[in-house]
Amino acid sequence: MNQNEIIKSITFFDIALFIALLAVNLLALVYVTFSYPAGEKVVVEINNKLLYSYTLSVDRVVELKEGITLEIKDDKVRVLWSDCPNKLCMKQGWITKGAIICLPKRIVIKITGSATDKLDGTTG
Amino acid sequence: MxxxxxxxxxxxxxxxxxxxxxxxxxxxxxxxxxxxxxxxDIYRKSTFVMDTVATITVVADSEGQAEGVIDASFKALGEMEQMFSMFKVDSEIGVLNENAGGNSVRVSRDTLELLKESVEIGRLTGGAFDVTVGPITRLWDFTEKKKKPSKEKMAEYLPLVDYRNIVLDEVAGTVLLKKMGMVVDLGGVAKGYAADKVVEILKKQGIKAGVVAIAGDIKVFGFKDINQPWKIGIRAPRGESDEIIGVLNLVDQAVSTSGDYERFFIENGERFHHLINPATGYPVNDFQSVTIVNEKGINTDALSTAVFVMGKKRGLQFIKDVGLRAFIVFNDGNTYITDNLKQYFEPKRNN
Incomplete structure (x- = not known):
């Protein structure tokens, strides 16, 4: 079968089938994108309410109006500065999973996404 | 064809x-x-309570169901804090401490039960766990002054520590602290006990599986998924705060860890931490952390502290005698796991 013969033999149903396939594949792609996490995120919760969410892979320094400055760099996050008295959150340094908890401010800065979700808790 | x-x-x-x-x-x-x-099917929510963070995870049919039962649990935790806290003068324990050496105090059934079990654990551990250690824990300040207490103060307060001076009257529902100046500190049992209670509440509301974590005192029930246990990490004592040394695969069990890295200061190269031996008033430095697994959270909470305080020789003997399931990190970084816990343990995984 040469090229011309193939083109001649294509019917309306062939094209319809291709379009249908393309649509199914596109739908599948959209579905997978939305149902699986795109990557790890830095999430800031205050008093148990989700306030901010940042992508872990994008380096940045964020000043929160709650008196805390976060630095996100190389898939890690730390509290760069805090106006709280004991500054335990700053002393904790960089984290790549788990959470930094600031008790006086009732702020939780945590990394969510595939890696951290494997554990259901940590004792110690 | x-x-x-x-x-x-x-x-x-x-x-x-x-x-x-x-x-x-x-x-x-x-x-x-x-x-x-x-x-x-898995829902998770955290709150600040009992001076720490509590996280509750449930397997539920809908978000609405999960929210309802978790919020009810948070409310119960708040009520327990209101009963058990020694920092609140109007809590039941606050009132009890205020009346030490004087009057019997009427308390709720929960407080009475918790005190009764605490006294029993005191007896079982030969006083290595003692809820009347309050006068001594108050002397230590790990957050601001970061200095060890004076010998004079220690000598003055040590005689006040003795769980046998708690008199419980279960019929009347009252408690008496025999000596003036006694202070009950439930910090070493309340979180484990609370985890037990919250699991009961969740089960009563029809939840079949979940995890109640009050800081490092954790109780799991049911399966996470079909035949899938819950995975609980054990923190690496000298690692970053998010580093783990191993993972426990648990079903219907509680787990607690006592570590010398939680609250401490270093003076002249010596580490002083919050796991105080009630007999001497000073911390014991044989271990970096002690993890205990048991059906009851009150036991894991109190016994991880007790074994830590007993030190290597007495602690390991106690684990053997009682048949406890334990994972231990010694002060040189070496680890030990009891045979009865090995099948549930996997060494550190790099996530």
Missing amino acids: SDILKYIVFMPKRYVVLALSIVITALMVFVGWMSAAGKG
Whole structure:
């Protein structure tokens, strides 16, 4: 079968089938994108309410109006500065999973996404 | 040969390829949908209570159901804090401490039960766990002054520490602290006990599986998924705060860890931490951390502290005598795990 013969033999149903396939594949792609996490995120919760969410892979320094400055760099996050008295959150340094908890401010800065979700808790 | 088979076999090649790719795409979508549907059943929420963070995870039918039972649990935790806290003067324990050496104090059934079990654990551990250690824990300040207490103060307060001076009257529902100046500190049992209570509440509301974590005192019940245990990490004592040394696969068990890294200061190269020996008033430095697994959270909470305080020789003997399931990190970084815990433990995984 040469090229011309193939083109001649294509019917309306062939094209319809291709379009249908393309649509199914596109739908599948959209579905997978939305149902699986795109990557790890830095999430800031205050008093148990989700306030901010940042992508872990994008380096940045964020000043929160709650008196805390976060630095996100190389898939890690730390509290760069805090106006709280004991500054335990700053002393904790960089984290790549788990959470930094600031008790006086009732702020939780945590990394969510595939890696951290494997554990259901940590004792110690 | 059936008609369908004949059709497939003699169909032009390109239709076979197309038909196959349709089938494969449909399968992929189906598999993706199935795995997403399985995941949707787990709900998790955290709150600040008992001077720490409590996280409750439940397997529920809907977000509405999960929210309802978790919020009810948070409320119960708040009520327990109101009863057990020694820092609140109007708590039941606050009032009890205020009346030490004087009057019997009427308390709730929960407080009475918790005190009764604490006294029993005191007896079991030969006083290595003692809820009347309050006068001594008050002397230590790990957050601001970061200095060890004076010998004089220690000598003055040590005689006040003795769980046998708690007099419980279960019929009248009252408690008496015999000596003036005694202070009950439930910090070493209340979180484990609270985890037990919250699991009861969740089960009563029809929840079949979940995790109640009050800081490092954790109780799991049921399976996470079909035949899938809950995975609880054990913190690496000298690592970053998010580093783990191993993972426990647990079903219907509680786990607690006592570590010398939680509250401490270093003076002249010596580490002083919050796990105080009630007999001497000073911390014990044989271990970096002690993890205990048991059916009851009150036991894991109190016994991890007790074993830590007993030190290496007495602690390991106690573990053997009682048949405890334990994972220990010694002060040189070496680890020990009891035979009865090995099957549930996997060493550090790099996430």
